[in-house]
Amino acid sequence: MLVFSIIASALAPGLALLTYFYLKDRYDQEPLHMVIKVFLLGVLVVFPVMILQRGMILWLGDHPVVQSLLVSAGIEEFLKWFVMYHIIFNHTEFDEPYDGILYAAAISLGFATVENLLYAWYSQAAFGPMFLRALLPVSGHAMFGVIMGYYIGHARFSGESRKRFYLALSFIVPWIWHGLYDLILNLLTHTWIWFIVPLMVLLWYGGMGKISRANNRSPFRFINREEEINT
Structure with a gap:
């Protein structure tokens, strides 16, 4: 029973957030099997991340800033971006700007869910710490995914002259936010909560705006409106 409770508490936040982002797709919902596949890609990303992180620590040391x-x-956001660009960016199902947000959030939440599961398993965490992780690391990864996906959506539906610019932003911007998040946790060991909470509020506020703007740029928005008028 304890094992089941640990697994359930670790899986619930990521799956709940994934469901939320899936339902936020207003005009042309993605095939559920595609979203699940991308979520599982995020799960698989954990393993090369762990290997690369171990190698980087041995090479560069474990200074908090590094x-x-x-x-x-750096490693986590790059590998998530790498999967998005090489597997999702040119996929036929990526047919509106919001799809970038959904798929990037799915990859991030797959990654965060495994991370959460490992933490719960090895620490035998109680409800309080797991609830805090749902509000912070899992939610944080979701927001980094929203930011990444927003700019990838821009790149997918922009002309060639702007494509590289938005692709660069799709990695750089979530990397900066993620780095700031980790810097607060690693450097402000006693007062981090006073900085993380405002940061998360800011990320969610900005993320909700990006979701709304991405949906508003959907080509299916006008098709659906015409169908409603005709009926």
């Missing part, structure tokens, strides 16, 4: 910006944020 750990935050390169070992944690």
